[in-house]
Structure formats: structure tokens, C-alpha cells
Amino acid sequence: FLGWNDGELAALSVAAATAELTAALNTLRPHIVVGLGPDGGYGHKDHVVLQSLLRAAAAACVMPPCLLEAK
Numbered sequence: 184f185l186g187w188n189d190g191e192l193a194a195l196s197v198a199a200a201t202a203e204l205t206a207a208l209n210t211l212r213p214h215i216v217v218g219l220g221p222d223g224g225y226g227h228k229d230h231v232v233l234q235s236l237l238r239a240a241a242a243a244c245v246m247p248p249c250l251l252e253a254k
Contacts, residue, residue, distance in 0.1 A: 192232040204240035213248045216241055220252040
């Protein structure tokens with residue numbers, strides 16, 4: 184996904200990764216985005232990082248999607 188490697192999301196630049204994900208969301212323009220929740224579903228390191236990036240990216244969108252998170 185976006186060329187990001189499994190197990191390496193924590194090493195990504197938060198600013199760059201958020202910008203890349205925001206650009207993808209602005210291109211796709213989804214009305215709803217489903218995420219895993221703040222704990223990444225079960226605490227998986229990559230999932231926690233991705234969910235944090237997703238929250239920031241969705242908020243930064245030109246037309247922010249509704250972000251649904253699992254609890």
C-alpha cells in the first residue's frame with residue numbers, strides 16, 4: 184500500500200506519510216473510511232501507526248471523509 188513495507192511503518196516520516204495518504208484520499212474522495220481504532224485493532228505496531236496517519240490524513244482532506252473506527 185503506497186509502497187510502504189510491512190513492519191517498517193514506524194520508520195516513516197510522519198509528515199511525508201500523512202501528506203502521501205492525504206493526497207490519496209483527496210484523489211479517491213471516499214465518503215467513508217473505515218479504520219482499526221487507536222490501538223490498531225490489537226496493538227500491532229504497524230496498525231497503530233497507520234491509524235494515527237489515517238486520522239491526520241482524513242482531517243487534512245479538502246473534503247474530509249467520515250472516519251469510522253473499530254472499538
